[in-house]
Amino acid sequence: MVVKTLTGNYAVAYAVKLARVNVVSAYPITPQTTIVEKLSEMIEKGELNARMIRVESEHSALAAVYGAASAGARAFTATSSHGLLYMHEVVWWAAGSRIPLVMAVVTRAIGPPWNIHVDHQDILDQRDSGWIIAVAQENQEVLDLTLQAFKISEDPRVYLPMMVGLDGFILSHTTAPVDIPDQELVDSWLPPRRQPYIIAPESEVVMGNIAPDEDHFMMRYSMAASMEAAKKVIEEVDREYGEIFGRSYGGLVECYKCEDAEYFVVIMGSWAGDAKKAVDTLREQNVPVGVVRIRFVRPWPREKLLEILSGAKGVLVFDRAVSMGSTGILFSEVAQTLYPLNISLKGLVAGLAGVDVGPSRIEAEILKFIKQTEEGAIYTPTEWILPEKYAGRYPSSPKEVIAK
Amino acid sequence: MLVEIRFHGRGGQGAVTAANLLANAAVREGKYAQAFPYFGAERRGAPVVAFARISDEPIQTHSRIEHPDIVVVLDPKLFELANVTEGLKENGIVIANAREKPDVGETFKVYCVDATSIAQSIGLVVSGWPVVNTVMLGAFARATGLVKLESIIEAVREQFPGKIGDLNANAIMKAAESVREC
Amino acid sequence: MNVNSKPVLEEPKTVFFAPISHPSPGSVGKTGTWRTHKPVVDLDKCTGCLICWLYCPEDTIIRLENDKVSIDYEYCKGCGICAHQCPFDAIQMVPEG
Numbered sequence: 001m002v003v004k005t006l007t008g009n010y011a012v013a014y015a016v017k018l019a020r021v022n023v024v025s026a027y028p029i030t031p032q033t034t035i036v037e038k039l040s041e042m043i044e045k046g047e048l049n050a051r052m053i054r055v056e057s058e059h060s061a062l063a064a065v066y067g068a069a070s071a072g073a074r075a076f077t078a079t080s081s082h083g084l085l086y087m088h089e090v091v092w093w094a095a096g097s098r099i100p101l102v103m104a105v106v107t108r109a110i111g112p113p114w115n116i117h118v119d120h121q122d123i124l125d126q127r128d129s130g131w132i133i134a135v136a137q138e139n140q141e142v143l144d145l146t147l148q149a150f151k152i153s154e155d156p157r158v159y160l161p162m163m164v165g166l167d168g169f170i171l172s173h174t175t176a177p178v179d180i181p182d183q184e185l186v187d188s189w190l191p192p193r194r195q196p197y198i199i200a201p202e203s204e205v206v207m208g209n210i211a212p213d214e215d216h217f218m219m220r221y222s223m224a225a226s227m228e229a230a231k232k233v234i235e236e237v238d239r240e241y242g243e244i245f246g247r248s249y250g251g252l253v254e255c256y257k258c259e260d261a262e263y264f265v266v267i268m269g270s271w272a273g274d275a276k277k278a279v280d281t282l283r284e285q286n287v288p289v290g291v292v293r294i295r296f297v298r299p300w301p302r303e304k305l306l307e308i309l310s311g312a313k314g315v316l317v318f319d320r321a322v323s324m325g326s327t328g329i330l331f332s333e334v335a336q337t338l339y340p341l342n343i344s345l346k347g348l349v350a351g352l353a354g355v356d357v358g359p360s361r362i363e364a365e366i367l368k369f370i371k372q373t374e375e376g377a378i379y380t381p382t383e384w385i386l387p388e389k390y391a392g393r394y395p396s397s398p399k400e401v402i403a404k
Numbered sequence: 405m406l407v408e409i410r411f412h413g414r415g416g417q418g419a420v421t422a423a424n425l426l427a428n429a430a431v432r433e434g435k436y437a438q439a440f441p442y443f444g445a446e447r448r449g450a451p452v453v454a455f456a457r458i459s460d461e462p463i464q465t466h467s468r469i470e471h472p473d474i475v476v477v478l479d480p481k482l483f484e485l486a487n488v489t490e491g492l493k494e495n496g497i498v499i500a501n502a503r504e505k506p507d508v509g510e511t512f513k514v515y516c517v518d519a520t521s522i523a524q525s526i527g528l529v530v531s532g533w534p535v536v537n538t539v540m541l542g543a544f545a546r547a548t549g550l551v552k553l554e555s556i557i558e559a560v561r562e563q564f565p566g567k568i569g570d571l572n573a574n575a576i577m578k579a580a581e582s583v584r585e586c
Numbered sequence: 587m588n589v590n591s592k593p594v595l596e597e598p599k600t601v602f603f604a605p606i607s608h609p610s611p612g613s614v615g616k617t618g619t620w621r622t623h624k625p626v627v628d629l630d631k632c633t634g635c636l637i638c639w640l641y642c643p644e645d646t647i648i649r650l651e652n653d654k655v656s657i658d659y660e661y662c663k664g665c666g667i668c669a670h671q672c673p674f675d676a677i678q679m680v681p682e683g
Contacts, residue, residue, distance in 0.1 A: 098604055157599040
């Protein structure tokens with residue numbers, strides 16, 4: 001065990017090295033690039049016995065690792081924003097093929113206009129594809145989650161690829177202390193790669209055929225079933241990881257000061273730390289509020305959220321991504337989860353393109369929401385926290401723009 | 405009244421075109437109609453199916469036709485290769501490109517027309533294949549009375565103007581004259 | 587040493603439909619029934635050049651001991667590529683039945 005000061009991106013690279021991947025392929029894109037830079041350095045120095053496949057695009061990068069993984073290699077790629085969108089077709093191929101695979105997604109806004117800062121639009125755009133999707137809050141969690149991703153993805157109950165999200169710059173380029181586990185311990189915990197089939201010259205397996213409609217249908221059905229099974233595997237792996245390495249995160253969701261809370265903030269990614277800070281301040285003033293941090297978007301932790309939130313007075317959802325013409329993406333997930341319950345519910349879209357939302361703003365929003373709820377349960381699907389520069393000049397709900 | 409029709413052919417024989425032309429003919433008469441292939445990777449020579457619906461009312465359904473009222477079989481060999489009467493309604497109609505009555509049991513009303521010979525006799529041959537799809541529509545119109553012969557010919561002429569349209573119209577008339585219950 | 591480099595095949599433990607198939611002859615049935623014209627080889631003209639064998643998209647040209655050829659009519663779809671390619675005019679397409 002060594003504690004190093006690492007950027008989030010280097011934390012990913014160390015985890016990939018510890019997992020002893022055989023093949024890495026990626027195409028550079030800010031803010032992902034330093035992950036594979038570090039990995040190629042490790043390979044060049046002989047610290048990691050893997051093959052780096054250089055490609056001309058992200059579509060090819062994922063295709064290369066998907067092919068390598070189909071052939072039996074533990075494989076890894078990383079990307080961000082437009083690179084992930086460019087991969088999108090292969091994202092579906094990898095999931096539908098049921099090939100275990102791990103990809104780091106350094107979350108970043110999507111253009112135009114070009115913007116390299118964090119929001120969750122890129123990773124959430126992949127949510128229907130059949131990948132397991134998780135997002136970390138801190139650099140240490142980035143390393144732990146990346147390692148866990150190999151075990152989850154390669155579990156025979158799951159056999160689905162997994163994305164590990166880390167917020168662009170806020171984690172990817174921020175250094176923080178990271179505890180790097182011993183290789184021997186990782187080796188004893190992470191079994192050799194398992195997969196449902198291997199495509200190799202000697203294996204009589206064909207991939208890419210047209211299948212009868214009914215079989216295609218059942219492939220989707222079996223992916224859905226594996227997503228359900230993954231919920232248990234994720235909890236299991238996180239618990240076991242905690243026993244061996246001393247760190248676990250609550251599995252599908254992390255609950256912060258939830259026990260006696262009446263109000264909850266639902267949030268995902270690095271700004272969950274800011275929400276926790278806001279809750280700390282409010283707790284000092286005896287405001288009964290807690291943070292539910294979504295760690296896994298897919299599979300969606302429906303049962304766990306119901307368990308945590310069913311007695312709540314109000315739930316306030318912070319979204320760093322929006323489905324145009326609808327609401328924040330996490331909001332719609334939370335709303336459908338809480339559907340039968342009579343809980344005050346509000347969705348806030350904020351922090352797009354890296355626009356900063358700190359603890360004090362979150363604090364103010366929580367207090368406002370509590371006040372509104374005390375006057376009578378509300379249902380407000382979308383309000384936008386506008387950047388300071390524009391606040392007051394535009395209504396917080398896009399709907400009101402039309403009303404005027 | 406909704407009538408559902410299934411065409412059996414081989415890839416390249418024009419079963420899909422026949423279904424489309426039939427729908428076009430019905431629409432010309434103020435009816436509602438729909439035509440669709442069995443969507444898939446079609447291959448020349450392989451048994452294929454196409455479908456049509458004709459109705460007095462707007463047609464809402466887009467599901468497959470499981471129990472057709474009428475089947476039209478474009479190739480005599482298909483009676484051996486495919487189950488052409490599968491799901492056909494009890495007193496359904498079979499319109500066959502055949503010289504003699506095909507073996508489809510006794511429960512259906514069967515009409516025969518030697519479409520292959522008609523097409524060959526007037527030179528309606530493309531790439532070595534006698535074009536039987538339009539010929540079969542002539543037989544269909546006469547046997548079922550569901551659409552007028554003129555509507556079929558108009559629909560065919562719209563799609564194949566000029567000399568090819570003339571040839572087809574000629575073949576359609578001949579088929580209407582020679583189709584008989586068998 | 588890369589201790590984890592050997593992949594293990596392990597049966598999925600959740601209901602599983604894989605998008606893979608295993609090659610088998612005639613997976614869509616006896617495609618010989620699709621034929622409207624069949625290739626007929628004139629063994630007197632056949633020189634054993636095997637051009638037809640190379641071009642056949644369905645692997646239905648049977649290579650005889652002397653490298654002359656015959657046709658697997660169970661699966662030949664009658665596409666005519668062999669007849670088109672034969673430099674010695676040794677394959678004719680004959681209408682079926």
